[in-house]
Amino acid sequence: xxxxxxxxxxxxxxxxxxxxxxxxxLEALAExxxxxxxxxxxxxxGPSGCGKSTLLRILGGLVRPTSGRVLFEGRPLTHPLxxxxxxxxxxxxxxxRTALRxxxxxLEIEGVPRAQxxxxxxxxxxxxxxxxxxxxxxxxxxxxxxxxxxxxxxLVYDPDVLLLDEPFAALDALTREQLxxxxxxxxxxxxxxxxxxxxxxxxxxxxxxxxxxxxxxxxRIEHKVPIEIPRPRSLDDLYSPQFLExxxxxxxxxx
Amino acid sequence: xxxxxxxxxxxxxxxxxxxxxxxxYVLIPAVLVAVIFFWDLLVRWRGYPAFLLPSPARVAARFLxxxxxxxxxxxxxxxxxxxxxxxxxxxxxxxxxxxxxAKSRTLERILAPYLVASQAIPxxxxxxxxxxxxGTGALSKILVCALTLFFPVLINTIVGIRSVEADLMDxxxxxxxxxxxxxxxxELPAALPVLFGGLKIGVALSVIGAVVSExxxxxxxxxxxxxxxxxxxxxxxxxxALFTLMAIALGLYFLVSLLESLxxxxxxxxx
Numbered sequence: 001x002x003x004x005x006x007x008x009x010x011x012x013x014x015x016x017x018x019x020x021x022x023x024x025x026l027e028a029l030a031e032x033x034x035x036x037x038x039x040x041x042x043x044x045x046g047p048s049g050c051g052k053s054t055l056l057r058i059l060g061g062l063v064r065p066t067s068g069r070v071l072f073e074g075r076p077l078t079h080p081l082x083x084x085x086x087x088x089x090x091x092x093x094x095x096x097r098t099a100l101r102x103x104x105x106x107l108e109i110e111g112v113p114r115a116q117x118x119x120x121x122x123x124x125x126x127x128x129x130x131x132x133x134x135x136x137x138x139x140x141x142x143x144x145x146x147x148x149x150x151x152x153x154x155l156v157y158d159p160d161v162l163l164l165d166e167p168f169a170a171l172d173a174l175t176r177e178q179l180x181x182x183x184x185x186x187x188x189x190x191x192x193x194x195x196x197x198x199x200x201x202x203x204x205x206x207x208x209x210x211x212x213x214x215x216x217x218x219x220r221i222e223h224k225v226p227i228e229i230p231r232p233r234s235l236d237d238l239y240s241p242q243f244l245e246x247x248x249x250x251x252x253x254x255x
Numbered sequence: 256x257x258x259x260x261x262x263x264x265x266x267x268x269x270x271x272x273x274x275x276x277x278x279x280y281v282l283i284p285a286v287l288v289a290v291i292f293f294w295d296l297l298v299r300w301r302g303y304p305a306f307l308l309p310s311p312a313r314v315a316a317r318f319l320x321x322x323x324x325x326x327x328x329x330x331x332x333x334x335x336x337x338x339x340x341x342x343x344x345x346x347x348x349x350x351x352x353x354x355x356x357a358k359s360r361t362l363e364r365i366l367a368p369y370l371v372a373s374q375a376i377p378x379x380x381x382x383x384x385x386x387x388x389x390g391t392g393a394l395s396k397i398l399v400c401a402l403t404l405f406f407p408v409l410i411n412t413i414v415g416i417r418s419v420e421a422d423l424m425d426x427x428x429x430x431x432x433x434x435x436x437x438x439x440x441x442e443l444p445a446a447l448p449v450l451f452g453g454l455k456i457g458v459a460l461s462v463i464g465a466v467v468s469e470x471x472x473x474x475x476x477x478x479x480x481x482x483x484x485x486x487x488x489x490x491x492x493x494x495x496a497l498f499t500l501m502a503i504a505l506g507l508y509f510l511v512s513l514l515e516s517l518x519x520x521x522x523x524x525x526x
Contacts, residue, residue, distance in 0.1 A: 062425055086429045092422040096444045096521040105440065109432045137521050157430075 007074065008035035009193050010059060010161060014068035017054055028054045030218035031068065038160075039191040043204035046214030047254065052197040053165050055219065059195060060084050060163045072161075082110070085159030087167040091146035093138040099149045100125060100134040106157035124152040127186065144175040151179070155186065164196035180207060181235065188232055201250045205243060206233065213253045223253050309491040314498075317491035326480075331499055333476040337393055337465040338458075338503065341400020346457060349405045350450070353412025354442075363413075370409070378403050379467055386472040396468040396476070403464030404457035411453025415446030448522060451515045458507035462500060477503075 017029040028051040036042050044052050057063040059070055061080040070077040072084065093102045100121050107117035125131050128148040138146055147168055154162060167183075168176040180203055187194060187207075198204050204211045205227055213223040227246060229237055237243055291311045297303075298310040305313055321327035356363045382399050389395035419442055427437045469478025477496045484492035 057425075060429060062428060080429045080431060082429075082431045084429065086426065088422050088425070090422060092420065092426055094423065094441070094444070096519075106430050109427075109430050109436055109440070139521070 006037055008071075009038045009073055010036040010195070011071040012055070012059060012068070013071060015055065015058055015065045015070060016067045017051065017058065017063070018066045027218040029058075029065070030220045032214075032219060032221050033068075034212055034221050034224065036161075036193055036195055038193055040209045041187060041194045041207055042196070043208040043211045044195065044197045044214060045199060045201065045204045045211055045250065045254070046219060047216050048199060050214045050217050051219035052199075052214060055214075056163050056165050056195065056197050060086055062086075082106075082157065083159050084161045084163060085154045085157070087150060087154045087162065087164045089166050089169055091138075091143075091150040093141075093146055093149055093153075095138050098135050098137055099130060099141065099145075102138070102149055103152045103156050106153060110157060121152070121156055124156045125149070127155070128152045128182065143171050144179065147171065147179060148182070151183065151186075155190075159192070161193045161195070164194065166197050166199070169198075176203075183207065184233065201247055201254070202238065205229070205246045205250070206238065211250060213250065225250060225253075306488045306490045309494060313491045314494040317489075318495045318498075321492065321495050327495065327499065330475055330477050330480045330496070331503070333393075334462075334465050334469070334478065334500075335503065337396040337400055337468070337476065338461045338507070340393065340397035341404065341461045341464055342458065344397055345401030345404045345461065346408060346454070348401065349408035349453075349457075350412050353409045354416055354438075356409070357413045357416035370406070374406050378464065379471075382468050382471040386468070391472045391474065396465055396473070399468035400461045400464035403467070404460040407456045407460065408453040411449050411456075412446070415449030415453075416442055418449060419445040448519055451511065451519070454511050455508060458511055459504050462504045462507070466500065 012032050012034050014031045014033050015029060016031045017027075019026045019028055032051075032055055044055065046052050054063065058065045059077075061070070061077045061084065064078075072081065077084075093099075094105070097105065100118055103121035103124055104114070104117040107120060108114065112120070122131065122134060125134055128151055130145060130148055130152070133141060133145060133149075138149075141149065151167070168179045171179065184207055194207075196204075196207065208227050211223075211225045211227060212221050213225065214220065215222045225246070229240070229242055229246075295311050298308055309317075318327070356366065378399060381402065382395075385395045385398050389398060423441055423445070424437070427441050432440065465476065466478035466481070469476040470482060473479040477500050480496040481493055484490065484496060
């Protein structure tokens with residue numbers, strides 16, 4: 001998938017995180033080290049509370065690690081960058097903006113004129129199948145639709161890296177599967193580097209090139225499992241022997 | 256005056272919705288008529304002299320006189336100027352300081368005791384001092400007005416800005432939004448519902464502030480007019496002044512509500 005000698009786009013170099021308050025210290029992450037190649041889809045999986053989300057926020061520059069560093073294209077990351085996009089657990093739409101204007105927000109911040117921003121936003125709403133809901137306010141959208149809008153917003157300004165923090169965890173299983181499928185479809189169409197946090201084994205295998213398995217808190221990367229199911233993948237792959245074997249392996253690692 | 260008044264429903268009609276008949280528009284004036292009727296009945300039945308309780312007709316007559324000789328207009332304009340001056344000053348300082356306090360826990364910790372302590376002094380007790388310092392002109396009135404509405408608006412601003420979702424703040428950071436963009440696109444609209452709550456309290460309090468300061472030392476204004484009428488045993492004029500004050504407070508409240516319903520349309524569910 002990648003040339004063997006390509007340089008990684010994102011590197012976590014002995015990233016360690018301790019939350020300290022007046023009377024307690026909590027080690028959330030114990031020296032996580034790994035790298036992500038350009039256009040790779042990587043899932044971080046681990047038991048809840050293992051520091052996955054913290055690690056993701058560090059990768060995005062939203063939080064400074066206690067020690068260690070993150071390298072983006074070889075340079076230390078000290079603050080959030082536009083080239084690294086986020087998709088949060090909740091859709092986090094602005095309730096006062098229509099779906100269209102929510103998607104247009106990143107472009108408006110960039111200084112793109114409003115008409116142009118909205119034209120481009122409409123293209124991405126079409127991509128997630130919500131063209132007719134352009135003028136709807138978030139309160140009139142279902143949970144699944146809100147997450148599609150959030151996905152469109154994360155894609156519209158074309159960041160190189162997309163960090164997904166259990167993006168569809170709050171949705172029901174069917175909607176979630178559908179959105180994963182859509183995510184895969186979009187990712188296959190316009191390649192991006194994706195790092196996604198999840199605690200769903202099937203989801204991780206279905207989507208990724210690599211699954212990074214984390215230990216319980218304080219989290220560290222314990223296993224790096226390559227997923228060699230050929231792409232493009234389809235929902236039928238969920239029932240292949242290879243898929244079941246990988247599921248078994250990952251479940252054993254997580255026990 | 257529930258959240259949407261007549262004007263708003265007129266606006267909605269313009270936007271092409273079929274208005275549902277609303278009993279409020281009939282009941283609100285009906286209550287007013289009933290109150291005036293019983294007031295008149297009470298005066299006739301007990302035979303109160305005009306300096307104790309004037310009949311509605313005498314108040315109306317006095318109102319016409321005050322309108323014709325221009326005195327009502329003069330005093331109303333004076334009070335309005337104080338109210339608007341106080342609003343402009345009080346709101347801008349309270350909102351700017353509220354924003355700063357909401358963003359900085361350190362600043363809040365340092366200033367909070369002083370701000371709370373300042374509220375322990377009743378504004379009525381502070382007003383004479385301000386009149387001594389700043390004279391009997393408009394400035395001391397504007398300051399009293401501003402101080403009266405300052406605290407509730409400040410608290411509402413802090414609560415409003417703090418209520419902004421952490422995830423949305425993270426989103427703005429990940430988009431590398433500037434401080435101004437974060438304020439303009441996120442904090443201001445997110446805080447607006449709470450800010451409007453503060454604004455509604457603020458406009459009502461600013462009228463109180465103006466009257467209090469005019470009581471302490473003034474030679475014009477509606478508060479002064481109340482005082483003057485009391486001295487002359489001209490109770491009908493007192494009623495005129497009081498009703499005018501009520502009208503100002505209602506009018507301001509209504510303006511704020513109208514603005515609110517226009518700006519916060521996203522909050523009301525469509526019917």
